[in-house]
Amino acid sequence: xxxVLRRENLILIPPTPFKKPQKLALDQGKTRYGPxxxxxxxxxxxxxxxxxxxxxxxxxxxxxxxxxxxxxxxNLMLALIETGDEVIIPAPYWLSYxxxxxxxxxxxxxxxxxxxxxxxxxxxxxxxxITPRTKLFILNSPSNPTGSVYTPDEIRALAEVVVExxxxxxxxxxxxxxxxxxxxxxxIGAVNEETFKRTIxxxxxxxxxxxxxxxxxxxAGPIELIKATSIIQGHSTSNVCTFAQYGAIAxxxxxxxxxxxxxxxxxxxxxxxVEGIRAIPKISCSNPMGAFYVFVDISQTGMTSLEFSxxxxxxxxxxxxxxxxxxxxxxIRLSYATSMETIKKGLDRLETFVSSL
Numbered sequence: 001x002x003x004v005l006r007r008e009n010l011i012l013i014p015p016t017p018f019k020k021p022q023k024l025a026l027d028q029g030k031t032r033y034g035p036x037x038x039x040x041x042x043x044x045x046x047x048x049x050x051x052x053x054x055x056x057x058x059x060x061x062x063x064x065x066x067x068x069x070x071x072x073x074x075n076l077m078l079a080l081i082e083t084g085d086e087v088i089i090p091a092p093y094w095l096s097y098x099x100x101x102x103x104x105x106x107x108x109x110x111x112x113x114x115x116x117x118x119x120x121x122x123x124x125x126x127x128x129x130i131t132p133r134t135k136l137f138i139l140n141s142p143s144n145p146t147g148s149v150y151t152p153d154e155i156r157a158l159a160e161v162v163v164e165x166x167x168x169x170x171x172x173x174x175x176x177x178x179x180x181x182x183x184x185x186x187x188i189g190a191v192n193e194e195t196f197k198r199t200i201x202x203x204x205x206x207x208x209x210x211x212x213x214x215x216x217x218x219x220a221g222p223i224e225l226i227k228a229t230s231i232i233q234g235h236s237t238s239n240v241c242t243f244a245q246y247g248a249i250a251x252x253x254x255x256x257x258x259x260x261x262x263x264x265x266x267x268x269x270x271x272x273x274v275e276g277i278r279a280i281p282k283i284s285c286s287n288p289m290g291a292f293y294v295f296v297d298i299s300q301t302g303m304t305s306l307e308f309s310x311x312x313x314x315x316x317x318x319x320x321x322x323x324x325x326x327x328x329x330x331x332i333r334l335s336y337a338t339s340m341e342t343i344k345k346g347l348d349r350l351e352t353f354v355s356s357l
Contacts, residue, residue: 018209018254022247034242036234037226038065038218042245045252046218054173055190056201058220064229065240065248069174069204069217072229074100076170076200076219079228081106085135090121091327092295094144094172098327109134110327115297118286119146123157130165137167139188142175145326145333146295147288149179152186159191162198170200174217175291177208177259180267183289200225207291208259209251216240216248266292269336269343276347277334280354292337295323299330301357308332315356316349 037043043060050056050063066072073096081087081104088109089097098108111129113119126137139158141150150158162169169188176185189199204217219229233239273294277285282300298308305322309332312318323331336343 018211018247018250021250022243025243025246030242030246032242034239034245036239037230038063038240039242039245039249042249043218045249046220049252050201050220054176054187054201056187056196056199056220058201061223062226063218063220064226064233065245066204066217066219066229066233067237067240068206068215069172069202070096071215071233071237072202072204072217072219073097073170073172074103075229075232076202076221076225077101077104077106078232079225080104080168081135084133086131086133088126088129088134088137088167090119090125090138090140092119092143092145092323092331093138093327094140095325097138106135107133112327115284115286119143119148119295120150120154121158123161126158126161127165130161130167134165134167137162137169138172139169140172141185142178142288142290144175144291145293145321145323146286147291147293148286149183149185149289152184155186155188156191159188159195162188163192163194166198168198168200169195170202172202174202174204174207176203177256178263178266178292179290180263180270181289185290197222205248205251208262210262211247211251214241214244214247216244266336269338269340270294272340273334273336273343273347276344277350280347280351282354282357283350292335294334294336295328296320296332296334297330298323298332301354303357305329305332312350312353316353318346318349318353 042065043063046063047058047060050058077100083105085106086109087101087106091110091112101108109129111121111125113121171188189196200221205211283296283298285294285296305324309320309322321333
């Protein structure tokens with residue numbers, strides 16, 4: 001299923017208020033090299049957002065602007081992880097997490113979760129996974145690929161383990177504004193001062209603001225760590241596209257009505273796709289509480305995720321993502337960041353395919 005969002009005839013693209021400051025920056029000649037850590041005005045806007053929206057007491061100096069959220073995590077791994085360090089990653093996971101750890105010569109410590117627990121790691125699982133070599137725990141809520149969201153109580157319970165075992169945690173919060181049914185997002189760094197000292201925040205503008213191609217993300221954390229990632233960035237990619245950063249400032253400082261419109265569209269589509277999947281024998285799914293993905297259990301079909309994905313593409317021309325990429329070979333991932341018409345057509349073809357097995 002493709003990833004173009006429509007609400008009736010609306011195609012969601014970065015709103016005009018975000019684009020005008022970028023055009024103005026171009027007209028003003030803001031096209032030269034900028035500070036490696038990002039434009040100070042954007043770093044301050046991000047820090048203000050983290051203070052007011054997330055309860056995280058960061059200053060501009062605690063923030064680096066990166067080439068998308070993915071780049072923020074890659075910089076972090078290079079700055080923090082040394083040979084043999086272990087990084088705890090709950091599975092299913094976003095497919096780049098383990099690879100980034102490996103590129104930094106670290107060791108991914110994968111902890112499998114189940115649909116019965118909504119694909120969320122428990123405090124006991126986290127505690128048992130920690131060894132003397134553990135350096136970092138990756139927490140992703142809302143989750144890609146499952147759409148799972150940790151409740152505030154679950155976040156607090158994980159925070160207790162982080163402090164007890166004195167490890168670092170990076171919280172990937174790029175889907176933080178895409179939440180359903182009144183569920184609340186709590187950043188783990190906001191639990192208490194001891195947790196805050198051990199927390200690093202990764203985020204960006206691609207998801208909540210539909211600014212995927214602008215490549216603006218950020219990392220927030222202790223000043224010495226941010227300085228280290230700035231050095232790495234300065235010797236690798238240099239600064240983020242200068243004029244795009246002014247659009248990001250506008251995204252943070254403008255009305256958030258566009259996010260609410262997008263969220264309503266996603267909510268409508270989520271209801272249709274979940275009900276459609278649950279009506280098809282042999283497959284099932286949890287109800288995603290965030291992001292815009294559905295993680296579908298295909299274990300009853302007797303096929304691996306690659307076999308399923310290849311076959312439905314060939315027979316029904318439906319593209320799905322095999323779960324093996326996320327560490328779960330008995331699942332596939334669907335996106336409902338697309339038109340209602342496309343979702344319904346995809347569901348019809350999915351039902352036809354599964355019925356033919």
